[in-house]
Amino acid sequence: RDTCPAFDPAAxxxxxxxxxxxxxxxxxxxLRWSRDQLPVFYAPRLGYWVVSRYEDIKAVFRDNILFSPRNVLEKITPATAEAVEVLKSYGYAMNRTMVNEDEPAHMERRRALMDHFIPANLEKHQEMVRRLTREKMDEFIDTGRVDLVDAMLYEVPLNVALHFLGVPEDEIAVLRKFSVAHSVNTWGRPTDEQQVAIAHDVGRFWKYAGEIIEKMKSxxxxTGWMHETIRKNATMPDVVTDSYVHSMMMAIIVAAHETTSLASANMFKTLLTHRDAWDDICADPSLVPNAVEECLRYAGSIVAWRRQTTAPTSLGGIDLPEGAKLLIVQASGNRDERHFEDGDTFDIYRDNAIDHLTFGYGSHQCMGKNIGRMEMRIFLEEMTRRLPHLRLAEQEFTYLPNTSFRGPDHLWVEWDPAQNPERKHP
Ligand code: HEM
Structure with a gap:
């Protein structure tokens, strides 16, 4: 076994x-082999050091000075010369937002823009999420078969995100195309030909973000968060800089909704393949909050994030040089037996499910985590109440190839409308 390349950690x-x-x-x-045998390793094909154990990932997130987030939005596949030219032609200048900003600028900015995210200020969005969810469900509840992603899980988080941000809600189809382009551009491995097409979409997205800012200035x-950002840009331009506003406008549209749509699709896929858990939630909706955390642990939508060392250091017993690029794989840490007993078992009663790393950890931890959670809880409450007899349809799942954003492109589900509780007990 030791001489077989399949079990040789170096190979x-x-x-x-x-x-x-x-x-x-x-x-x-x-990455099971890595968690067990070589928890931090250099992957020459990627040019990154991969980190797979829970405690090491948390240690990286915890120290954002030694492990800078400056490479978080870098193109993981370097741009071809042609793609660079295309991006330039649109004046593309994506730079620091929040998630990839170093200290002390980051904390100052985060504090200045925190208000909208505190739980008391999120309450008012709940009603909207519930109303949109119910309206979407009304549209398909009598059909007996639907792709949940196209019918609900894409659009509701997008509408909620745009509403939260104050961005006009008029171009949903365009934004979907742009979001995919941004994800592939940042975390994917496009071919040389694809790079050019993607660069055009990313360039258009950049221009569009600039136009939205102008529109919002009028x-x-x-009341949206980006309105607040634009106002802060006028009153404290050194903290909330022009470059930040433009870069953030583009990045946040993806950060706020792709993450939530994908996590919600993963949640329904996971629960419908663990029928006992689904049935338990149908019988007792008070299980919803912990079930959502367990879904985020077991099948989160952000599976890997990035950092770069600012000095030589060691991690998991491995020496790292200054400037080492790290791919920290939360999906792997979230299954680590050293932290989660029976990590591969999906268990909605798990008492430390909430320790998952899907929202990151430390001073950059997701600012929108309570919005994402709220949406997922409402989706689950409404679906288990109105369609407890839902089941997963036969299908092949497809995923956008990339390192970090994960969730099925489509999720076909079926049910017998004659058995809908609201038909039986209207
Ligand atoms: C940062 C995941 C929803 C806004 C992050 C980070 C992750 C993440 C992994 C980086 C954390 C770190 O570096 O420690 C997710 C997931 C979501 C979600 C899985 C849904 C299930 C949202 C929503 C919003 C949002 C709905 C906004 C409305 C942000 C912002 C940051 C961030 C502003 C940057 C925070 C900082 O660097 O200080 N998110 N996110 N996210 N997220 Fe989310």
Whole structure:
């Protein structure tokens, strides 16, 4: 066994490629050998050090000075010369937002823009999420078969995100195309030809973000988070800089909704393949909050994030040079037996499910985590109440190939409308 390349950690490290099937099919399983034998390793095919254990990932998130987030939005596949030219032609200048900003600028900015995210200020969005969810369900509840992603899980988080941000809700189809382009541009491995097409979409997205900012400036009393950002840009331009506003406008549209749509699709897929858990929730909705955390642990939508060392250091017993780029794989940490007993078992009663790393950890931890959670809880409450007899349809799942954003492109579900509780007990 020790001489077989399939069990040789050095050989597995050399061969590791996150764009190949093992990681694309199941990132946590693809790194089981690493968690067990070599928890931090250099992957030459990617040019990154991969970190797979819970405690090491948390240690990286915890120290954002030694492990800078400056590479979080870098193109993981370097741009071709042609793609660079295309991006330039649109004046593309994506730079620091919040998630990839170093200290002390980051904390100052985060504090200045925190208000909208505190739980008391999120209450008012609940009603909207519930109303949109019910309206979407009304549209398909009598059909007996639907793709949940197209019918609800894409659009509701997008509408909620745009409403929260104060961004006009008029171009949903365009934004979907742009979001995919941004994800592939940042976390994917496009071919040279694809790079050019994607660069055009990313360039258009950049221009569009600039136009939205101008439009929003003409509504100085606007209530969304990006309105607040634009106002802060006028009153504290050194903290909330022009470059930040433009970069953030583009990044946040993706950060706020793709993450939530994908996590929600993963949640329904997971629960419908663990029927006992689904049935338990149908019988007792008070299980919803912990079930959502367990879904985020077991099948989160952000499976890997990035950092870069600012000095030589060691991690998991491995020496790292200054400037080392790290791929920290939360999906792997979330299954680590050293932290989660029976980590591969899906258990909605798990008492430490909430320790998952899907929202990151430390001073950059997701600002929108309570919005994402709220949406997922409402989706689950409404679906289990109105369609307890829902089941997963036969299907092949497809995923956008990339290192970090994970969720099925489509999720077909079926049920017998004659058995809908609201028909039986109207
Ligand atoms: C940061 C995941 C929803 C806004 C992050 C980070 C992750 C993440 C992994 C980086 C954390 C770190 O570096 O420690 C998710 C997931 C979501 C979600 C899985 C849904 C299930 C949202 C929503 C919003 C949002 C709905 C806004 C409305 C942000 C912002 C940051 C961030 C502003 C940057 C925080 C900082 O750097 O200080 N998110 N996110 N996210 N997220 Fe989310």
């Amino acid at each position: 597995l490290a050399r061969e590791f490629d996150p764009f190949q099937p093992p990681y694309q099919l199941d990132p946590a399983e693809a 509504e100085p009393e606007g």
